Amino acid sequence: MNPVVVTDIARADAATTGALGVHGVATVHEAMGRTGLVGPGIRPIQDGVRVAGTAVTVLSWPGDNLMIHAAIEQCREGDLLVVATTSPSSDGAFGDLFATALQARGVRGLVTATGVRDVADLRAMGFPVWSSAVHAQGTVKATPGSVNVPVVVAGATVRPGDVVVADDDGVVVVPRERAAEVLAAADARVAKEEADRAAYASGAELSLDRKGLRPLLADLGVEYLTQAQHEARNAGLDAGRGTER
Structure with missing residues (x-):
């Protein structure tokens, strides 16, 4: 140039x-x-x-x-x-x-x-x-x-x-050339975040529910276990490993 x-x-x-x-x-x-x-x-x-x-x-x-x-x-x-x-x-x-x-x-x-x-x-x-x-x-x-x-x-x-x-x-x-379009999208994003912030501040909702993330966790194979269930599962795994040895 x-x-x-x-x-x-x-x-x-x-x-x-x-x-x-x-x-x-x-x-x-x-x-x-x-x-x-x-x-x-x-x-x-x-x-x-x-x-x-x-x-x-x-x-x-x-x-x-x-x-x-x-x-x-x-x-x-x-x-x-x-x-x-x-x-x-x-x-x-x-x-x-x-x-x-x-x-x-x-x-x-x-x-x-x-x-x-x-x-x-x-x-x-x-x-x-x-x-x-x-x-x-x-x-x-x-x-x-x-x-x-x-x-x-x-x-x-x-x-x-x-x-x-x-x-x-x-x-x-x-x-x-995208400035106006991006501003409109940013305005919408800020409005949504303000609503999220108010919901979280009130304690009425968790982000997991407001953003619909629980089904995603399930689809990805994430389980909810009590501590007792978790310890029992780990104990079974440890016993299985011991048997293999």
Whole structure:
């Protein structure tokens, strides 16, 4: 691929993006048919933060952050910067100066397959980051890459304009054209879970019954025995083994 900066990306609807962010990673992942998760190697540097934004993507060479500089110009309010590299790199390609510039443009956070540094400053600034590493090793600005092309971060494909949701559970990517559909499914899932929660809190129902799992246990051969029955069965088995010896 020739180096390129794409300047006019289509983005998912802002209201839909925000609503998906309220639901969070686990709910959105389940609502989307258990797809879209970024691998568990991408972890938050902070606790208790949940964000969602439209992806501005960066494809950089390892140990080089030139294209992050180029990407900042393409970011606008409600975006979330997503950085991948052409081969694995844990170098600290992002720090507090980048975060300052992105905050000024209304960017909601960073998801990066690289390392980050200035972590204490990033936390103090309230700029959320999900990264593969924390590493003080710096980078150069020498090699061309691309902005706003499809990238892969920890096994998940992210296209420019897709919805990226991130929280303490990790990161999930919702394709732009599926955002409304996934939001409807997430809304339905949350409503069902609220009803389940109320039933469990009241003590009126067990999850085994509410989810219809007792027949499944039976089909799988799971038996219910009293302790006496269990001990008697085990005693018989032990006696049988002794006879065989």
